[in-house]
Amino acid sequence: MTFSVLKCPNCGEEFSINRNKYTCDRCGDILDVYHHDMEYSTIAMKGVWKYKNMIHPEIPNSKIITRGEGDTNIYRSQRISEYAGIKNIHLKHEGENPTGSFKDRGMTVAVSEAARLEFNKTLCASTGNTSAAAASYSALAGMDSYVMIPGKNISSNKLFQAVSYGANIVDIEGDFDTAMADVKQALEKTRDFYVLNSLNPWRIEGQKTIIYEIMEKLKPDFISFPAGNLGNTSAFGKALMDLKSLGKIDYVPRLVAIQAEGASPFYEYMHGNKNSITPVRAETIASAIRIGNPVNYKKARRSIEFSNGIVERISDDEIMSAKRVIDRSGIGCEPASAAALAGVLKLRNSGVIDSGDTVASILTGHLLKDVSFMPEYKTLEVSDIF
Numbered sequence: 461m462t463f464s465v466l467k468c469p470n471c472g473e474e475f476s477i478n479r480n481k482y483t484c485d486r487c488g489d490i491l492d493v494y495h496h497d498m499e500y501s502t503i504a505m506k507g508v509w510k511y512k513n514m515i516h517p518e519i520p521n522s523k524i525i526t527r528g529e530g531d532t533n534i535y536r537s538q539r540i541s542e543y544a545g546i547k548n549i550h551l552k553h554e555g556e557n558p559t560g561s562f563k564d565r566g567m568t569v570a571v572s573e574a575a576r577l578e579f580n581k582t583l584c585a586s587t588g589n590t591s592a593a594a595a596s597y598s599a600l601a602g603m604d605s606y607v608m609i610p611g612k613n614i615s616s617n618k619l620f621q622a623v624s625y626g627a628n629i630v631d632i633e634g635d636f637d638t639a640m641a642d643v644k645q646a647l648e649k650t651r652d653f654y655v656l657n658s659l660n661p662w663r664i665e666g667q668k669t670i671i672y673e674i675m676e677k678l679k680p681d682f683i684s685f686p687a688g689n690l691g692n693t694s695a696f697g698k699a700l701m702d703l704k705s706l707g708k709i710d711y712v713p714r715l716v717a718i719q720a721e722g723a724s725p726f727y728e729y730m731h732g733n734k735n736s737i738t739p740v741r742a743e744t745i746a747s748a749i750r751i752g753n754p755v756n757y758k759k760a761r762r763s764i765e766f767s768n769g770i771v772e773r774i775s776d777d778e779i780m781s782a783k784r785v786i787d788r789s790g791i792g793c794e795p796a797s798a799a800a801l802a803g804v805l806k807l808r809n810s811g812v813i814d815s816g817d818t819v820a821s822i823l824t825g826h827l828l829k830d831v832s833f834m835p836e837y838k839t840l841e842v843s844d845i846f
């Protein structure tokens with residue numbers, strides 16, 4: 461029988477899943493969810509929960525809070541292939557999830573766990589998408605959500621979502637990193653809130669399903685995605701470890717984590733000789749990944765090392781140029797998501813990725829998440845067209 465524990469990736473200490481604390485009592489590292497005797501089997505549910513046996517085998521179905529997230533489409537486009545110089549480039553669109561970003565995959569699992577543990581208040585810090593997802597799933601579960609956001613620094617559309625879903629908004633003077641520090645501080649004082657940031661390892665379990673879905677459909681050589689707080693980077697390596705150890709894949713694709721130049725502490729960490737990450741003051745046009753002190757950097761390092769992965773960084777201009785191509789292809793995405801393609805182009809130009817390679821790029825958020833970048837357009841008269 462599979463059963464789950466919280467396990468320290470550093471010292472191996474195991475804790476019950478019934479406690480509301482996600483750091484190791486012994487060494488302080490952020491815990492993993494670990495499933496003893498995990499088996500690869502899918503069940504007759506849609507999307508994320510199809511993989512229940514690999515993400516939360518023990519939760520009763522009656523506790524699951526779901527909006528049918530996951531099972532997103534994978535697109536190909538000639539325009540994008542030509543731009544990247546890669547014939548087999550596939551874009552998995554996580555913007556198609558119920559609140560418009562990949563966060564829903566982690567949120568369905570974390571909020572279900574909050575329901576299992578009988579919490580009635582949730583808390584998160586966010587650059588926008590986490591707060592939208594947290595607010596929606598908490599409301600669905602009948603819980604009060606509290607979101608800490610740098611109000612001046614997030615897209616008004618994402619704030620619109622959180623407010624509409626009824627979240628209590630805490631407007632933080634500062635940036636995402638200030639808000640995240642406030643959440644951690646709140647945790648020192650009270651355990652009344654269920655924290656929904658990706659330091660909660662159940663979020664990571666849900667986000668693993670992006671990789672399960674990709675590996676069911678494609679045999680990519682590289683999987684690229686934008687990297688901010690490094691929840692996805694952590695989740696994707698863990699998913700590949702699952703699939704490899706269960707014999708579902710016979711090779712490991714290389715993970716490609718892309719950071720914005722102005723918010724690239726993980727790039728510095730992985731390319732330097734440091735034991736811990738050096739926080740930076742983050743600045744980039746891609747507000748979703750404007751993060752200077754990512755909490756999951758140790759788990760993310762494990763993912764990159766396991767997959768012989770790559771950490772690259774790109775400029776805001778490169779992000780916006782890739783975004784224009786994705787938008788004009790008819791697929792569309794928010795700025796941060798376009799980093800996944802911009803990074804591939806950079807690695808193609810430097811020869812790391814070859815034109816014959818198969819690449820899966822993950823578009824993390826929907827085009828409408830951030831409409832502050834209206835492209836130039838001209839209007840026509842009716843008489844101009846007929």
Ligand code: F0G
Nearest residue numbers: 586587589590688689690691692824825
């Ligand atoms: N792309 C989008 C659209 C995001 O919203 C985020 C993170 C990322 C990429 C980076 O993913 O943190 O797993 O490395 N958004 C956060 C938020 C942190 O609060 O919504 P990551």
